[in-house]
Amino acid sequence: MPYVVTRSCCADASCVLACPVNCIHPAPGEPGFATAEMLYVDPRTCVDCGACTSACPVDALKPHTALGDAELPFLQLNADYYKTNPHDDRTPMYVVPRQRTLPAGELKVAVVGAGPAGLFAADELLRHPGVSVTVHDRLPTPYGLARAGVAPDHQDTKQVTRLFRTIESQPGFSYRLGVEIGTDLTHTDLLREHHAVIYAVGAATDKRLGIEGEDLPGSVSATDFVAWYNGHPDRAHDDHRLDTERAVVIGNGNVALDVARILTADPDTLARTDISDRALAALRTSKIREVVLLGRRGPAQAAFTVPELLALSALKDVDVTVEGWPEGLDAEASEASDVDASDASDVNEKTRLLARLAARTPSEGRRRIVLRFLAAPARLTGDSRVEALEITPTTLHTDEDGTVRAVASGDTETLETGLVLRSVGYRARPVPGLPFDEATATVPHEAGRVEPGVYVAGWIKRGPTGFIGTNKTCAHETVESLLDDFAHGRLTRPVSAVDVAPHALGLKDWHAIDQAERAEGEAQGRPRVKFTDTESLHRAAKNTPAVTA
Template sequence: MLRLQPRSCYKKLGHCVIRYLSSTSEATPHVCIVGSGPAGFYTAQQLLKGHPKVRVDILEKLPVPFGLVRFGVAPDHPEVKNVINTFTQTAQNDRCRFIGNVHVGDDVTVAQLRHLYTAVVFCYGADDDRTLGIPGEDIHGVYSARSFVGWYNGLPENTQLEPDLDTDTAVLVGHGNVALDIARILLTPVDILKKTDITQHALEALSRSRVRRVYTVGRRGPLQVAFTIKELREMTKIPDCTPVINKEDITPLESIIKDIPRPRKRLSELMIKTAKAEMTDSSKEWHLKFLRSPLEIIADNTNSRVGAIRLGINKLEGPLDEKQKSIPTEEEESLPCGLVLRSIGYKSISIDGAIPFDTKQGIIKNTAGRVHGENGLYCSGWVRRGPTGVILTTMTDGFDVGKVIVEDLNSGAIQADHTHVGYDGLMVTLNKSGVKTVSFSEWEKIDNAESRNGEKVGKPREKFTNIKSMMDLVT
């Protein structure tokens, strides 16, 4: 007996056309992940582990994968990049594909992806940065931490940044790990940096840099800093560089140190120790300043570049703990400098007007990773919860969202359909638009070429810093 199925095949017998059952009546779930950073790969890893039949396609706008692991992690932190080995295993799974050089919103729309896939997961991170919103922020010599990190890590869009390092003093606004990363890069001897995978153009610029003094300023006190003990310890060990912390800022911690939770206690103890250490005779200095809010960036007397930053002096209100609030006073100070870098956080942007987006928080509106009011749409990582936490935080988030999608597949909340053809349909769409995609094996060609180029100059790799150079290797 012949049965009709949603997806069937046809066979001619003479003048008759007989409809017969296809070899598989159950549709395969196809999931599209937009973004190949940690959030994307960890979500993919959980999906592949949690569902025996799901097929996952990871889309990336650049020809190369790994997002902030490649373009955000400091070049002198190679151990953090070891997660790439795990991501590579995921990409090489028979049910997973990496598809690079595809810009969602331009090359393919979200609506098209929804038609081709059972579920779409947004994991594209934070592509913009928060601004200070003060006068003078557009003066030459003011840069965002995001673009500066992208510059020394080889992010194509930031390759031409050319930051002006012809000054002896830089001010970093922000007390997070990224701020300390940048301070460390500015102050570390070039002979050390040239053994990392820092880009050649950054290495050359840093070799000519006149920066000898870096101030890292934050609006609250030592109990509220966002950086971790690892980054602080590294700042105290930079060769020929003296760390400077005002003893008066740290003294109040001594009375409560025994009652502070362990991670914060260890961090506070190191700050106290650093503040009390004898000043050494070094050619460079790193200053950690608290209770300062930027009010204005002032041009120099030529009106052509940064000359100083005006700071409001704050005081802390409330019990001595991590929840203290900073309150402005009428006091101010001015720090002469020629370089200002704002490091006050990243933010995500909307890639499609139909996706419910909270512009204030810079996240897609969601509950447990499920996009509000949009069945089959999900989000993970920074675009879900904001740009906070480290790779471990993103791993947990990716695993949680992956489990949510598997639950929805198993419960029937989202259902695979034979019209969800995934990769095959996507490639038809992209080929029609003339888009040249990059597979994971093609990325490995780029990877191998970078490693070979690095060997020639004693580095782990020499990155290609523009898309054309990358694409030339795979076309």
């Protein structure tokens, strides 16, 4: 098998379009493209031309001869996909021109949110002559979760920022960074200055557990913890006590796996990444030896992706074990797999990998990560901070609509711990001036259109689902709605300038910050050293040296 996809990718589809024999699937327009954990190369028809790896912006494709030991399972993973998804039609893809014929005249669009959803929306718009886009963000830096959410030991995933730099280089693109909508500028200001506004503000808060003791010190949202070790200005100067032997992560999605890896990683290895210096110092003195991940449901319903589980299982100096392996797992997996063939393949591969982990014999003296299923949090206890977590076993119940729910047994067990990280999902905040659905924590819309002139993209549109690349398909749909409105004369009101906050940073300022962080990193053998407070970021933007005492 000449080439292999080796992890969750950005779904940019560049590799699909570059392939001369159409052997990479699911492709744009095929079922599963927008929701697949990754794309797959068919081993029967790949001709070893290398076009895909040259096109991939995140180096997710490799020749089989270049695979490391931890990547070898991807050989079988790619091959298995085609057993249930044969894709026998090998006609090279015809690329439909993406440039639409639009009415003459300028179209000015504001995008609120400089993460993947916002930048992909800008890219879709700037393919058309006469369109200009100004991307706004509350932070002095762009890229959203691609900068402040991707774990520091996943530097390959962060290469998606190459795409973003290409988007930034297009004529008609500009930034207003460090500008908060609702404080520095209002929704009305944006509408007065632009023909349309796209909100791509993401989901900034965590879902609550709703259990006693949740607000005790030592109970932390995973979102805040991730922001801390990634140097997010809002959380970079927090303190987290790592003086407990056991940490518990409630949840079993990719973020939960990220947190578990970082808590058990060798600090000397992390020192070669862009992790926050403050977090690195805390991890060097950490006493944590075990991280337990709790999942209410069973292995077949685990939210993490197969590539992330493979990466976890390949850790060399950390034991990864599984507890709570249910009886009749094969039947459970079969029932959960009564969906798309590609989804079924993911579920079956996940349970196979977990079965191998469950059969492992732990090694003495190593740190360990425990994936524990069929267990729900019941209560956090402690006098002045978290000292223990009470959990209750669960059983699975399938509703009439096929939803698999965890039902608590009522019995309890106590896990001693001084750190509990809540990772049960994100939740968006209401956007001032827009309607908001409290049940789904999204802005009601039709194909991204809230009303002519106001649109949404990303998690505020669809909820916190999908991967970085999912935002590309989502943004395309929203921009199509916007361009339809423009083509039908619904975006014709005149625009006028508004007063902009004097502290707003532009594209040149961001490039100065980026260059300064990379220079600091190069001096230390790291990809970058992040500036983690607003003052330092603004100094770097203006190339102003720090004041020394």
